[in-house]
Amino acid sequence: MAIRLNQDKEVVERIKEGLKRKGGYCPCRLGQAEKNKCICEEFREQIADPDFEGYCHCMLYYKTKD
DSSP: OEEEEOSOHHHHHHHHHHHHHTTTBOTTSSSOOGGGBSSOHHHHHHHHOTTOOEEOTTSSEEEEOO
16 A cells, blocks of 8 residues: 555645645635544545545545555
8 A cells, every 4th residue: 555646746736735725624625624634534544445546535645555
């Protein structure tokens, strides 16, 4: 398993700017609940799932199975 940034540098820049504006909370989610703090609760659960491979909700991170 590996976690990496999206290979699209433009997406990474946009999301990082959004994270700065929202104080570290996912720019793709409404509200500033702790579960929306990057890396969000949803993606942490997906990381824990050995069968999951894919992007987090905002497309910043990608989890591989290998």
